[in-house]
Amino acid sequence: ESIPGNERTAAMAQNLDRLRLNLALEPIRSAKARLSPSQITRLEGLQAQYSNNPSVMIRLANLWLDVEHRDKAEAIYQDMASEKNLAFEVKLRYAGLMLRLEHYDDFPAWYVRLATEAETSEQLGDVDVLAAQYYYSKGQTSENAHHYIVAYSMYRRAATTPWPGQNNAKIALLRVTASFDDKTEYQAFSQQLIAESAQYSAREILALSTVLHDMGNISASQSVLRQLENRSEGTALELRDAMHLAVENRDWASAETLAHLALARQQGDDIAQRGSPRDHYENAEDHWLSRDVKTVLNTLHDRTDGHIKVGLDLSDRPQGESVQHIPVELRLPLPSLEGHLLLRMDYARIDSGRTTYLDPTSLARLPISETADGVALGVGWEASHWRADIGTTPLGFRSSTLVGGVALRGSVADVLAWRLALSRRPETSDTLAYGGMQVPSQAASHADQEWGGVVATGVKLGLSKDAGKQLGYWGNAQYHQLTGESVESNSRLAFQGGLYWRLINEEARNLRVGTSVMYMHYEKNLNERTFGHADYFSPQRFIGLSIPVKLFGRLDNDWSYLLAATITQSNKKEDALYGLSSGANSGSGFAYWLEAAVEKRLSKRWYVGLAADIRRSDFYDPNHLQLYVKYTFSDRWQGVPSPPEPVDLYSDFE
Numbered sequence: 223e224s225i226p227g228n229e230r231t232a233a234m235a236q237n238l239d240r241l242r243l244n245l246a247l248e249p250i251r252s253a254k255a256r257l258s259p260s261q262i263t264r265l266e267g268l269q270a271q272y273s274n275n276p277s278v279m280i281r282l283a284n285l286w287l288d289v290e291h292r293d294k295a296e297a298i299y300q301d302m303a304s305e306k307n308l309a310f311e312v313k314l315r316y317a318g319l320m321l322r323l324e325h326y327d328d329f330p331a332w333y334v335r336l337a338t339e340a341e342t343s344e345q346l347g348d349v350d351v352l353a354a355q356y357y358y359s360k361g362q363t364s365e366n367a368h369h370y371i372v373a374y375s376m377y378r379r380a381a382t383t384p385w386p387g388q389n390n391a392k393i394a395l396l397r398v399t400a401s402f403d404d405k406t407e408y409q410a411f412s413q414q415l416i417a418e419s420a421q422y423s424a425r426e427i428l429a430l431s432t433v434l435h436d437m438g439n440i441s442a443s444q445s446v447l448r449q450l451e452n453r454s455e456g457t458a459l460e461l462r463d464a465m466h467l468a469v470e471n472r473d474w475a476s477a478e479t480l481a482h483l484a485l486a487r488q489q490g491d492d493i494a495q496r497g498s499p500r501d502h503y504e505n506a507e508d509h510w511l512s513r514d515v516k517t518v519l520n521t522l523h524d525r526t527d528g529h530i531k532v533g534l535d536l537s538d539r540p541q542g543e544s545v546q547h548i549p550v551e552l553r554l555p556l557p558s559l560e561g562h563l564l565l566r567m568d569y570a571r572i573d574s575g576r577t578t579y580l581d582p583t584s585l586a587r588l589p590i591s592e593t594a595d596g597v598a599l600g601v602g603w604e605a606s607h608w609r610a611d612i613g614t615t616p617l618g619f620r621s622s623t624l625v626g627g628v629a630l631r632g633s634v635a636d637v638l639a640w641r642l643a644l645s646r647r648p649e650t651s652d653t654l655a656y657g658g659m660q661v662p663s664q665a666a667s668h669a670d671q672e673w674g675g676v677v678a679t680g681v682k683l684g685l686s687k688d689a690g691k692q693l694g695y696w697g698n699a700q701y702h703q704l705t706g707e708s709v710e711s712n713s714r715l716a717f718q719g720g721l722y723w724r725l726i727n728e729e730a731r732n733l734r735v736g737t738s739v740m741y742m743h744y745e746k747n748l749n750e751r752t753f754g755h756a757d758y759f760s761p762q763r764f765i766g767l768s769i770p771v772k773l774f775g776r777l778d779n780d781w782s783y784l785l786a787a788t789i790t791q792s793n794k795k796e797d798a799l800y801g802l803s804s805g806a807n808s809g810s811g812f813a814y815w816l817e818a819a820v821e822k823r824l825s826k827r828w829y830v831g832l833a834a835d836i837r838r839s840d841f842y843d844p845n846h847l848q849l850y851v852k853y854t855f856s857d858r859w860q861g862v863p864s865p866p867e868p869v870d871l872y873s874d875f876e
Contacts, residue, residue, distance in 0.1 A: 424456030542575025621658030621675020
């Protein structure tokens with residue numbers, strides 16, 4: 223600007239305008255699709271200022287498209303449609319805008335016009351590039367509309383022209399070729415592209431490997447994708463996507479290498495050059511991409527890892543009833559079979575406390591008190607998308623039986639997760655329902671007979687939507703038949719659903735608040751300690767509205783904690799006790815549940831934890847405590863589990 227205006231050449235003036243425009247557009251370009259009202263006003267002002275400069279107007283139209291204001295770009299395009307005296311380079315850029323706006327019907331006439339006006343081989347080459355871009359865009363539109371023959375023709379033209387997108391056009395052509403019945407051309411063309419792939423960019427390698435995977439050519443997909451392991455190029459996002467594709471290819475070693483490269487690239491090449499894979503893992507910032515990659519790495523490491531858990535689990539009620547468990551869980555990895563063998567052995571002791579038995583004949587209350595010891599055994603298999611087990615309720619109780627289940631899980635379009643479980647599990651809310659009892663000898667009927675030991679057999683379907691964002695949804699429906707020794711059969715239908723908000727969503731700290739509703743219906747009211755009943759809560763209608771709050775996280779990777787509270791307002795209706803004339807009840811109630819847990823990593827492979835909870839309501843008021851230890855088969859990279867993970871009792875499996 224120090225040169226007087228009358229001394230500037232046309233080129234100097236043009237360069238100065240370009241520099242001024244660059245300075246004006248820089249904050250707008252960096253804002254991308256989040257323009258403030260003042261930035262929109264500024265961009266509109268520049269549009270008015272340069273309205274007589276076609277080259278700048280095309281640049282502004284492209285910028286409007288970048289920030290998702292298509293209407294403003296369209297207006298510029300239409301205003302320039304009648305321009306006659308445009309320079310050749312401006313016409314090229316206008317044709318490029320035409321393609322971005324998908325005005326494909328306008329392009330053929332412009333192509334003829336440009337090809338006619340081209341004076342040099344370089345200009346003609348630029349026109350051919352635009353034509354290839356046109357064919358590629360038309361091919362995409364046709365492919366999306368399932369017009370594969372038209373798409374094949376368009377992609378083929380784009381693939382035979384040298385231009386920056388030529389390899390993408392070839393890959394798209396391969397994809398469309400695979401949709402035809404004759405696979406001969408696909409096989410030959412795929413081999414050609416595989417041979418050329420050494421010259422491809424990281425993004426192009428990922429695209430080609432994806433097509434090969436989708437066509438079932440897994441070995442070729444693996445071979446092409448592995449080239450990224452020795453490349454210095456590729457963004458963290460591209461390497462992360464490649465990692466997921468390697469997982470789909472079941473190429474575990476490649477997936478792990480690509481995961482480490484993605485973390486290294488996320489942290490910068492200087493760290494990548496001097497850091498080990500574990501350094502990359504431990505130094506990863508709290509970012510969605512890093513969290514995703516670390517989750518995959520944890521899953522990959524889990525294939526060859528297992529654990530042994532042992533706990534001391536104590537539960538009692540103020541009325542004197544108590545249950546003690548010593549659960550032992552062995553999770554043994556068998557990577558060659560893509561899963562884990564599960565072995566369970568739970569020692570259980572139940573004590574009914576001093577309670578009463580209702581004689582169904584005399585309606586007299588008789589004292590009854592029982593204790594029992596037993597060992598529940600179970601064996602199962604856990605794979606990535608399913609789990610199955612078979613076992614027993616505690617052997618040694620008055621009533622023992624086979625239990626088990628099968629659970630499947632998956633997702634719909636990677637958005638909605640589902641889980642389906644078929645199971646036969648014990649009812650553990652009462653010692654009679656769990657282990658069975660013996661009718662007092664002084665009873666007027668059924669004296670000395672054993673009864674109880676209820677199991678629930680049925681199905682449960684759960685759905686959830688959680689994309690790792692602020693809001694999540696869940697729901698389930700279940701139906702079970704409840705049967706036991708000398709106990710009336712019963713049925714249970716239940717629905718639950720809710721949502722939760724992540725008020726804090728960090729790797730080391732999480733706070734969630736939610737709300738949920740529950741509906742439950744039993745066919746019969748068997749909530750009495752009498753022959754034919756099993757003394758479990760079985761209302762004919764129960765509706766509960768709950769508000770849960772959960773805070774959990776880690777401290778220095780060696781400690782994890784959980785603090786949770788739930789309040790529930792409910793309404794219930796109970797018919798008269800089945801087979802008796804009394805016991806009908808209805809009304810509303812308030813309940814709360816408090817829970818706390820902590821887990822400490824003692825060394826590379828040893829963990830210890832403590833969990834406790836209390837529940838208070840009008841009809842259920844247990845206290846629960848569990849102390850547990852865990853030994854892992856490997857030195858796990860991730861921090862101590864958050865929230866803490868006590869031992870699941872075998873009776874509580876789903």
